Amino acid sequence: MPPGRFFLPGPTEVHPEVLAAQTGQMIGHRGSDIRELMATNAEGLGPVFRTTRPVIVSTSSATGLMEAAVRNGVSGGRVLAMVNGAFSARFAEIARGCGKEVEVWEVAYGSVHDPGELATRLAGGNCVAVTVTHSETSTGALQDLQSIAEATARHPGTLLLVDSVTGIGGVETHTDLWGIDFILTGSQKALALPPGLAFGVASEAMMERARTIPDRGWYFDLPRLVEDLDRHQTPATPAVSLLYALETQLRRIHEEGIEARWKRHLAMMEHTAAWAAEHEVALLAPHGHRSPTVSCLVVEEPARLVAGMRERGWVIGGGYGRLGETTIRLGHMGDHTVDELDDLLGVLATLLR
Numbered sequence: 332m333p334p335g336r337f338f339l340p341g342p343t344e345v346h347p348e349v350l351a352a353q354t355g356q357m358i359g360h361r362g363s364d365i366r367e368l369m370a371t372n373a374e375g376l377g378p379v380f381r382t383t384r385p386v387i388v389s390t391s392s393a394t395g396l397m398e399a400a401v402r403n404g405v406s407g408g409r410v411l412a413m414v415n416g417a418f419s420a421r422f423a424e425i426a427r428g429c430g431k432e433v434e435v436w437e438v439a440y441g442s443v444h445d446p447g448e449l450a451t452r453l454a455g456g457n458c459v460a461v462t463v464t465h466s467e468t469s470t471g472a473l474q475d476l477q478s479i480a481e482a483t484a485r486h487p488g489t490l491l492l493v494d495s496v497t498g499i500g501g502v503e504t505h506t507d508l509w510g511i512d513f514i515l516t517g518s519q520k521a522l523a524l525p526p527g528l529a530f531g532v533a534s535e536a537m538m539e540r541a542r543t544i545p546d547r548g549w550y551f552d553l554p555r556l557v558e559d560l561d562r563h564q565t566p567a568t569p570a571v572s573l574l575y576a577l578e579t580q581l582r583r584i585h586e587e588g589i590e591a592r593w594k595r596h597l598a599m600m601e602h603t604a605a606w607a608a609e610h611e612v613a614l615l616a617p618h619g620h621r622s623p624t625v626s627c628l629v630v631e632e633p634a635r636l637v638a639g640m641r642e643r644g645w646v647i648g649g650g651y652g653r654l655g656e657t658t659i660r661l662g663h664m665g666d667h668t669v670d671e672l673d674d675l676l677g678v679l680a681t682l683l684r
């Protein structure tokens with residue numbers, strides 16, 4: 332398949348230079364070589380998250396760090412799970428699976444939560460943490476993360492745990508400025524790396540909470556991960572090949588500039604929305620709450636459209652979970668350009684009836 336045609340909402344297309352970087356020879360994970368590599372990567376990751384705190388690099392998929400968020404961030408009370416799609420529902424399930432008491436606050440799939448109502452809910456209950464999915468990849472809805480962080484910050488005992496898997500790298504996000512307690516992403520979405528790494532940032536309050544939880548596990552023990560990170564090390568063997576890919580991709584990301592990257596993603600969302608309006612296709616997420624990285628289109632015969640695109644040499648996403656029979660998804664994220672997306676939309680238009 333020629334480049335610029337793989338529009339799954341994860342994994343995303345990976346640039347040939349980044350793919351090639353993975354073929355570097357192995358290095359030991361206790362020597363100076365890996366420390367240099369990890370130090371370079373740390374320098375590149377901070378600005379992507381807009382943080383001066385250490386960025387944890389986990390050898391796992393993103394779900395691993397969702398579990399880390401719950402294990403390290405929830406104790407002594409309930410977790411309020413904001414659910415508006417399949418991935419935010421997974422966050423609630425993980426919390427339950429870790430034995431936590433979970434209060435689910437569900438709104439219609441495709442919509443977003445009202446930050447004002449969050450403030451009211453938090454005032455009423457013993458919630459020690461809130462889980463939220465920044466960009467709900469199953470619906471294309473973007474939460475107002477800044478307002479959610481402001482509402483949560485008014486309750487100092489409540490930590491905000493954020494799944495930003497299709498946010499970070501594609502959606503304007505200010506981890507430190509907005510006061511987010513834990514935010515995570517995976518390598519294979521807006522960062523356009525192969526799958527297998529996850530990245531996360533923990534606030535000081537999150538680290539303090541973690542240290543009070545004796546049974547927080549080992550592999551995803553945040554204090555252990557951060558302590559090792561300070562020496563540019565990892566507790567267990569890292570995916571060295573992916574660290575090479577990360578080094579190359581971070582260089583490419585900063586060549587473009589993170590703000591230019593955010594703008595490019597916004598433009599891709601706007602092109603999709605304009606195309607949808609022109610062709611009378613509804614987007615599941617409402618105007619003003621659409622994710623710059625993924626669009627979820629309400630269509631008839633989604634399977635026919637996905638298959639038709641594949642026959643014409645393009646890969647798009649089917650609907651996810653309970654939206655499988657009514658929607659398709661375009662993952663316009665990572666290194667994709669507006670021109671590539673316009674080409675795709677042109678082809679998709681010929682398949683509509």
Ligand SMILES: *Cc1c(COP(=O)(O)O)cnc(C)c1O
Pocket residue numbers: 341392393394395418464466467468494495496497517520
């Ligand atoms: C893809 C995705 C996940 C899961 O990531 P894995 O790397 O498969 O574990 C979680 N949340 C969101 C919003 C996602 O898009």
